Amino acid sequence: MNGNWKITCREAHVLLSERMDRELGIAETLRLRAHLLICAVCTKVGKQMDFMRQAIRQLDR
Amino acid sequence: MDTAALNDALAGLRPVLFKLARLQLRNDTWAEDVVSETLIAALEAAPTFAGQSQLKTWVVGILKHKIIDCFRKAGREVSTDAMVEAAEVEAFDELFAPDGHRTAVPLEWGDPEETFKRTQFFEILQMCVDKLPPALGRIFMMREWLEYETTEICKEMGITATNAFVMLHRARLRLRECLEMNWFAGASRT
Numbered sequence: 001m002n003g004n005w006k007i008t009c010r011e012a013h014v015l016l017s018e019r020m021d022r023e024l025g026i027a028e029t030l031r032l033r034a035h036l037l038i039c040a041v042c043t044k045v046g047k048q049m050d051f052m053r054q055a056i057r058q059l060d061r
Numbered sequence: 062m063d064t065a066a067l068n069d070a071l072a073g074l075r076p077v078l079f080k081l082a083r084l085q086l087r088n089d090t091w092a093e094d095v096v097s098e099t100l101i102a103a104l105e106a107a108p109t110f111a112g113q114s115q116l117k118t119w120v121v122g123i124l125k126h127k128i129i130d131c132f133r134k135a136g137r138e139v140s141t142d143a144m145v146e147a148a149e150v151e152a153f154d155e156l157f158a159p160d161g162h163r164t165a166v167p168l169e170w171g172d173p174e175e176t177f178k179r180t181q182f183f184e185i186l187q188m189c190v191d192k193l194p195p196a197l198g199r200i201f202m203m204r205e206w207l208e209y210e211t212t213e214i215c216k217e218m219g220i221t222a223t224n225a226f227v228m229l230h231r232a233r234l235r236l237r238e239c240l241e242m243n244w245f246a247g248a249s250r251t
Contacts, residue, residue, distance in 0.1 A: 008161025017230035021204065021211045022222075044167050049233055051173050052240070055186055056205040058177055060081055060121040 007031045012042040016049055067107065070116055071100050077117075078124050084187060085128050085202040087195040091135070095127040102127070125207055132203075132217055156234070167237070168245050182244055189239035193232055200225065201232035 007015070015024060015032045024032065036043045078099060082092035103120050110116040158164050176182050190198060200218065203209045209217070211225050218225075 008157075009163055010157045010161050013156075013234075014230060017233050018226050020233075021226060021229055041163055041166060044169070045237070048167065048170055048237055051170055051176075052233065052236055053205055054173050055177065055182075056190075056202075059084075059183060059186065059206060060077075060117070 005031055005034060007035050009035075009039060009042055012036070012039065013045060016042065016046045020049060020053065064107070067104065070113065071103055071120065074117060074120055075100065078120065080187065081121070081206075082124060082128060084190050085199065085206060086131060087199055091131055095124065095131050098127045099124045129207065168241055170241075170245050171248075176244075185244045186240065189236050189243065192239060193235055197228050197232040197235070200228050201236070204229055 012032060012035045015028055018024065019032070036046065075096060078096045079092055082095050083089065086092050086095070099120060102123050108116070108119060110119065156163060156165070170176070190202065193201060200214060203214050203217070204211070211222060211229075214220075215222055215225050220228075
């Protein structure tokens with residue numbers, strides 16, 4: 001990740017996935033939130049990852 | 062529920078149990094074995110349940126434990142190809158343009174609850190999970206279905222946390238593409 005606060009969509013995607021598997025650090029959280037504020041695409045992908053998690057948990061219903 | 066009725070109910074569950082075991086284990090023989098062990102354990106416990114759905118939930122609980130036992134026994138055998146796949150260089154590059162933005166815009170998926178009302182969706186979901194490469198599928202299901210912590214997955218599969226994160230990310234991206242292509246793309250047309 002570069003030294004400033006802006007991250008790319010590729011980096012945001014990585015964080016969106018990793019936040020489902022570990023706790024993000026403060027800097028990571030802030031960078032991700034800042035990116036999601038201005039990026040509808042990554043926001044959508046984040047919601048879709050949550051959607052998929054919910055869906056898998058319902059598989060045995 | 063008397064023994065005969067329980068027998069019938071359990072026999073009726075066998076196909077769905079097998080499907081779930083296969084999704085997780087990626088091995089028909091192992092899947093058959095855990096399902097048989099599960100049904101035997103269920104019969105021995107001779108439970109009394111008011112309804113079919115309670116029975117199913119309980120039996121699936123046993124199945125998950127049997128699957129976890131299977132992983133413990135399989136150990137290194139399972140982790141070897143995980144390491145091989147983790148070592149492969151996969152191009153996420155086609156998803157992203159040089160400026161870092163996505164090349165294809167994702168669709169709007171809408172309300173999960175609405176989607177979950179459709180049994181066909183779950184058939185597509187199973188198909189998409191099944192299409193994941195074996196090691197990715199196993200790890201993904203360990204995380205999402207068996208709800209293992211990442212550290213537990215690393216221990217079980219003999220991989221590093223970094224391997225795990227990358228593999229889970231790949232699995233999620235592939236699954237997303239598959240679901241979008243095979244379900245949400247059609248839904249948005251109606």
